Amino acid sequence: MQAEIVYSPVKFFVTIACLFFFRFLQAQEITYDNVYVDYDSAIEFKNLRIIPIRPKNGFGNRVPKAISLSQAIKQGIAVISERGTASTENVHFLRINNHSDQTIYISSGELISGGRQDRMITRDTLLEPNGRDQYVSVMCVEELRWSEKEKKFAYENFANPALRKVLDVNKNQVLIWQEIAKQLGESNIPSKSSAYLSRKTDKRMLQLNDEYFNFFKQKFKNSDSAVVGFVCMSGDKVIGSDIFASKDLFFSQLDPLLIGYCDQAMYVGKPVTITREEEKIYLDKLLTDKTSQEAFLKDNGKIFRQQGQVIHINSF
Numbered sequence: 001m002q003a004e005i006v007y008s009p010v011k012f013f014v015t016i017a018c019l020f021f022f023r024f025l026q027a028q029e030i031t032y033d034n035v036y037v038d039y040d041s042a043i044e045f046k047n048l049r050i051i052p053i054r055p056k057n058g059f060g061n062r063v064p065k066a067i068s069l070s071q072a073i074k075q076g077i078a079v080i081s082e083r084g085t086a087s088t089e090n091v092h093f094l095r096i097n098n099h100s101d102q103t104i105y106i107s108s109g110e111l112i113s114g115g116r117q118d119r120m121i122t123r124d125t126l127l128e129p130n131g132r133d134q135y136v137s138v139m140c141v142e143e144l145r146w147s148e149k150e151k152k153f154a155y156e157n158f159a160n161p162a163l164r165k166v167l168d169v170n171k172n173q174v175l176i177w178q179e180i181a182k183q184l185g186e187s188n189i190p191s192k193s194s195a196y197l198s199r200k201t202d203k204r205m206l207q208l209n210d211e212y213f214n215f216f217k218q219k220f221k222n223s224d225s226a227v228v229g230f231v232c233m234s235g236d237k238v239i240g241s242d243i244f245a246s247k248d249l250f251f252s253q254l255d256p257l258l259i260g261y262c263d264q265a266m267y268v269g270k271p272v273t274i275t276r277e278e279e280k281i282y283l284d285k286l287l288t289d290k291t292s293q294e295a296f297l298k299d300n301g302k303i304f305r306q307q308g309q310v311i312h313i314n315s316f
Contacts, residue, residue, distance in 0.1 A: 028059075028062075028063075028245060028309045028310055029290050029293075029310055030228075030229075030243050030245065030287070030293075030310050030313050031287050031288065031289055031290060031293060032287045032288060032289075033057070033289075034055065034056060034057055034059035035053050035054060035055055035056060035059060035228060035229070035243065035287065036053070036054055036056055037051055037052075037053055037231065037280075037283055037287070038051065038052045038053070038054050039051060039276060039279070041223070043216060043219045044272060045211075045212060045215045045216065046212065046265070046266075046269075046271075047234050047235070047265040047266065047269030047270055047271060047272065048212060048216075048232060048233070048234055048261065048262065048265035048269060048272070049232065049233040049234070049272045049274075050216060050230050050231070050232050050233075050261070051230060051231050051232075051233075051279070052223070052227045052229075052230050053227065053228055053229040053230055053231065053241075053243050054226050054227055054228065055226060055228045055247065059228070059245075060228060060244075060245050060246035060247060061246075063245045063246040063248075063249065063309070063311070064103065065102070065103070065248065066102070066103040066104065066105040066126060066249065066252075067100075067102045067103070067104055067105065067252065068104075068105055068249075068252035068253055068256075069104060069105065069106045069107070069110055069121075069155065070110075070155050070157070070252075070253075070255070070256050071252060072098070072100070072102075072104045073154075073155045074155075075100075076099075077098065077099045077100035077102070077104075078096055078097070078098060078099070078100075078104055078127075079096070079097045079099060080094055080095070080096050080112060080115075080153040081094070081095045081097075081115075081150075081153070082094065082095065082115050082116055082150055083095050083135060085116075085148075087116070087117075087146040091117065091140055091146070092122075092137060092138060092139060092140075093135045093136070093137065093138065094112065094115070094119060094135065094136050094138050095133050095134070095135055096127060096134050096135070096136055097133060097134070098127045098128070098129050098130070098131075098134065100129055101129050102129060103126050103127065103128055103129065104126070104127040105124075105125075105126055105127075105249065105252070105311075106121055106124065106125045106126075106127060106136060107121065107124050107158075107253065107304075107312065108120075108121055108122055108123050108124055108164070108167060108168060108302070109121065109158045109159050109163075109164035109167060109168070109260070109314075110155070110156075110157070110158055110159075110256065111141065111155075111156035111157060111158065111159055111196070111197065112138070112153055112154070112155060112156065113151075113153070113154045113156045113197055114150075114151040114152050114153040114154050115147075115150055115151060115153050116145075116146050116147045116148075116149075116150055116151075117140055117142050117145050117146050117147070118140070118141045118142035118145075118156075118195055118196065118197055119138035119139065119140060119141060120138060120139050120140075120141045120159055120163075120167060120176070120196075121136055121137070121138055122136075122137040122138055122139055122167060122171065123136075123137055123304075124302075124304035124311065124312055126306055126311075139167065139171075139173050139176055140173060140176070140177070141159070141163075141176065141180060141195065141196040141197065142193050142194065142195035142196065142197070143177045143180070143181075143193065143194040143195075144192065144193040144194050145193040145195070155256075156197055157255070157256035157257075157259040157260060158256045158257050158259065158260035159196065159260055160183075160260045160261070160263040160264035160267070161232070161239045161240035161260065161261060161264050161316055162179065162183070162239075162264055162268070163176070163179050163180065163183070163196065164240070164260070164314070164316070165240075165301075165316040166179045168301060168302050168314070168316070169299065169300070169301075169316070177194065180194060180195075180196045181194060183196070183199075183267070183268075184196075184198060184199070186267070186268065187199065187202070187205070187267055189201070189202055199263070199267075205266065205267070208266045209259065209262050209263060209266055212258075212262035212265060212266055213255075213258055213259055213262050216258050216262070217254075217255065217258060220254060225247055225251070226247065227247060227250060227251075228243055228244050228245070228246065228247055228249075228250045229241065229242050229243030229244055229250055230242065230243075231279070231282075231283060232261045232265075233272055233274050233279065234264065234265045234269035234270060234272060235269060235270035235271070235272065235273060235274070236270075236273045236274050236278075237274060238274070238279065238282045238315075238316075239261070239264055239265075239269075239316070240261065240314065240315060240316050241283075241286065241301075241313075241314060241315045242257055242312070242313075242314045243312070243313050243314070244311065244312050245309065245310055245311050245312065249311070249312070286313075286315055293313070296315070297313065297315060300315050300316055301313065301314050301315035301316055302314060
């Protein structure tokens with residue numbers, strides 16, 4: 001006897017909804033399915049080449065809105081303070097209060113000066129507007145200072161890709177201090193507290209950084225807004241990439257990111273000699289598909305996901 005097939009409208013629509021949701025999550029991966037590298041729009045100045053990465057197929061239209069940490073601090077809706085006074089217990093945390101109805105996006109590699117010691121944020125985070133104290137993980141970028149008096153905190157953009165790489169790949173405080181000491185030594189920048197941000201006292205280099213930054217900033221300003229990220233080259237190699245899940249997220253981070261990339265190009269960069277073929281080999285590893293991307297970023301960067309949705313990838 002043949003079994004009777006019972007049609008259930010509820011099960012049917014649940015199945016369709018689940019399939020749609022799965023495909024939606026798949027659609028949010030930052031791969032060639034959803035973005036393309038605009039080699040023809042490459043921008044180059046002295047030791048730095050930047051290639052925009054653009055969305056396709058409506059990528060990024062459904063990403064939740066968020067304000068960047070730099071914007072939140074500038075608008076006074078993010079207030080940063082120390083968690084406590086003892087260095088052994090509190091050096092690796094900062095308290096951030098979100099005094100708004102907006103979500104604040106924080107990225108690893110962002111620098112905060114002041115407090116009892118300059119810090120660098122260690123992981124990407126979305127701070128919800130919940131009205132409570134929230135704590136972010138940080139590492140020290142000023143080895144020889146832990147002040148009794150807490151200085152006013154200030155936002156200091158992104159560290160350069162070389163320091164961000166040590167952070168994301170190793171997450172080791174001693175290696176971060178070693179990289180900072182190496183960079184200060186190579187740049188002949190004196191610092192009593194071995195502070196990464198001592199480079200801000202070098203007026204000649206600050207002027208050069210401004211030249212780099214203003215050039216690239218103007219180029220992005222004059223281009224269309226269909227950009228979700230970029231990849232950067234100096235000398236014969238890729239020095240890093242940052243790609244986001246939406247245009248709004250990318251442009252909210254553009255200025256701080258540019259300052260970090262320009263820093264590396266002007267201090268240790270070389271005239272760009274990397275070929276298009278070499279660039280493509282690198283980007284194929286990063287963007288071909290989810291599996292190869294995760295394998296590549298395991299040792300060369302990171303992926304930040306929130307509830308299954310990719311928000312940001314960066315590589316070195």
